[in-house]
Amino acid sequence: MLKPLGDRVVVEVIEQEEKTTSGIVLPDSAKEKPQEGKVVAVGSGRVTDNGEKVALEVKDGDRVIYSKFAGTEVNADGKEYLVLRESDILAVVE
Amino acid sequence: MLKPLGDRVVVEVIEQEEKTTSGIVLPDSAKEKPQEGKVVAVGSGRVTDNGEKVALEVKDGDRVIYSKFAGTEVNADGKEYLVLRESDILAVVE
Amino acid sequence: MLKPLGDRVVVEVIEQEEKTTSGIVLPDSAKEKPQEGKVVAVGSGRVTDNGEKVALEVKDGDRVIYSKFAGTEVNADGKEYLVLRESDILAVVE
Amino acid sequence: MLKPLGDRVVVEVIEQEEKTTSGIVLPDSAKEKPQEGKVVAVGSGRVTDNGEKVALEVKDGDRVIYSKFAGTEVNADGKEYLVLRESDILAVVE
Amino acid sequence: MLKPLGDRVVVEVIEQEEKTTSGIVLPDSAKEKPQEGKVVAVGSGRVTDNGEKVALEVKDGDRVIYSKFAGTEVNADGKEYLVLRESDILAVVE
């Protein structure tokens, strides 16, 4: 299993087909297109300049929308994951 | 529904036709043109370097003017939304 | 009416003709030329990294000099406005 | 009269001829050449990230050396002024 | 032995062959590919702007995923090491 550091999050990529079931359709335009995924692991948080640790807002199991070009791909145990910074996550799908 | 993270805001885009009813007309010039929208969801706020959370100034239902090139388009439940940072919002229309 | 966010200010643009009456003449040179306007609305202030809100120095009715290339044009109720950050304002004309 | 904002300063430009009387001669080289002026108005100071206001070091009447390419020209009441940030001022001539 | 400074970490590079045994397979795509390694030494931590020292999250012996293009190669005692900043480490493999 992957344990992300700091303000990083591991996201399981959700395939395009699944996306329509959640009601989120990504428009076909010239703008940057977000992508949907499921959070599978979160880091322990970002440390501010004050030395305080700020916990992440997202948690395991959250469905999230993130910028398509963000993060680094990792393939573990046959699944495709993305390691993102929390700041690359736009919104949680509720 | 989309719940934006941090200092992000979800805005429902207001079509060009609607805009004249609110009295806001966007000029036809070489300058960057702002766009109008309605806030439908706000994040829990930005965390400062001191570890304090600063709540957003805008709230659900606010009509806002934002920079045209800001944010990321998301299409959920057949409506076009924009996920913006609050700092991309110029002003609230009152 | 427009209510600007944070450290933003809404300025009513003053036409070139009016400018001579206030005694401010903008030179014809290669340098960046400032422009004159009247403040019609101010934001509630900038939030520092400490989480403190710093009120703006300018107030409604102030005649101000600002950088010509700053801000975003908005046309509301038939008048031309500019939404600027306070830091784009150089000086108040007293 | 112009009242500069924040850490800005209004400087009356001193002509090249006057400069020799103060004993400051600007060298003829490839390096950036400073310019001399007289402070006629100072802002109320810069606000730090702590929310504290830091008063300016220069005051009305100071003769100052500043970077030639700094600031914005304003022509008020027939005189040429420059609105500078204090950080563009190199030294006070005493 | 190498003792890294501040928030730096010395990582022993794990060869491509070993990688399949840990179940981490790096995908063959246009995205930035991470690399796997074993932490052999960690710095004493980063000093925040408050003057506080923040200890590192990783420790000796951790298997880590890091960005392929990060760090500086050093070859000591016949082994290939990489000196990285902790912020270049994406996740710990558990």
Added chain:
Amino acid sequence: MLKPLGDRVVVEVIEQEEKTTSGIVLPDSAKEKPQEGKVVAVGSGRVTDNGEKVALEVKDGDRVIYSKFAGTEVNADGKEYLVLRESDILAVVE
């Protein structure tokens, strides 16, 4: 006399000939070459984001090594001076 502002320092340039007497010889290579000078005036210090003033480390009379391309030349009373930020000074020659 010139009184530098903030963290600035006025340095009297030491000619190439003098340099050999102090034992400092500047190498003839592709790297940036430092230059030697004598501090003749120091600013009152830099103000941190906390609003605290931090006094300079160098003082009048110090012989210093500084980056050749740093600072602004000023010629006062027939002597060539350089106004530098303290951060452009590499070391004091003791």
Added chain:
Amino acid sequence: MLKPLGDRVVVEVIEQEEKTTSGIVLPDSAKEKPQEGKVVAVGSGRVTDNGEKVALEVKDGDRVIYSKFAGTEVNADGKEYLVLRESDILAVVE
């Protein structure tokens, strides 16, 4: 002797021949290659935004690995020195 300012360090460059004796061999690749040296003088430390002085981690006599392209060469008393910021030092060789 040279006394470096702030977070700077004076390093005596160790020739390529000596390097093999310490067991550190620098690889022949396209990556940035570090260089080895001996610390001969350290500054009094960096001042944080809080006004606190943070002492350096390295001390006189430490053998250090630093980035090849960092720092400024100074030749004093016939020896070649490098003035570096501590942040350019990767690790201490123990």
